[in-house]
Amino acid sequence: MPLWKIYHPVGVFSREDKQGLSEAITAIxxxxxxxxxxxxxxxxxAAxxxxxGGEPTGDxxxxxxxHIARTMPTPEIRAKFIEMVDAVLAPYVRxxxxxxxxxxxxxxxELWSIHGYRPPLPGTEDEKRWRAENRPSPVGPREVTA
Known part of the structure; x- marks a missing residue:
């Protein structure tokens, strides 16, 4: 699960801005x-x-x-992701x-649950079902890895 916490000056984002930015983030x-x-x-x-740097700011x-649902295992993936994030943020901040x-x-x-369920492993049929239904539900037994 990605959870984005955006701390910002009062009034800098309209309701439409928040909706648009949330949709763009979700699309990533x-x-x-x-x-x-x-x-x-x-x-x-508030400012x-x-x-x-020890000074109040309004800008x-x-x-x-x-990030919990996935990790970014390589420097190349991390760099590409940051580029995508910067592109999504640009119209709203830069x-x-x-x-x-x-x-x-x-x-x-392993330290995550959602609605009391352990999330399905990536690429499994349970995860495909969660994506299709856009909600959590019971999952089958997990494979044990050594």
């Missing part, structure tokens, strides 16, 4: 993951509560992404003259 993952795995939280932060967007920073944490897949 939709080829490989069920769409319902993707969460985006917009958190407004007197957002400091960069900075901070994005914190948690092109508006905002400054931004983004980082991605990867959590072990």
């Amino acid at each position: 993952y939709a080829r490989n993951l069920p769409k319902f795995y993707v969460g985006v939280v917009f958190q407004e932060v 007197d509560s957002f400091f960069i 900075f967007v901070r994005i914190w992404v948690d 092109d508006r003259g905002l400054r931004w920073e983004c980082h991605i944490d990867e959590t072990s897949y």
Whole structure:
């Protein structure tokens, strides 16, 4: 599951901006993951509560992404992903003259559940069903690896 937490100045994103950016973020993952795995939280932060370099700011967007459903195993994949993220963010931050920073944490897949279910393994029939139904449901037994 990717969870995007977007900390931003008050009023910088309209409802339409939030919808558009959330859809663009979801599209990054939709080829490989069920769409319902993707969460985006917009958190407004007042200028007197957002400091960069010890100074209050009203033009900075901070994005914190948690990845659990998949990891990026190679430098090439990580670099390509960051390029995609920068392209998705550009119309909403860079092109508006905002400054931004983004980082991605990867959590072990084994430390995740959703709606009380252990998610299906990648590429399994259960995962294909979750994608098609766009919701979690009981999964079959997991294969044990040594």
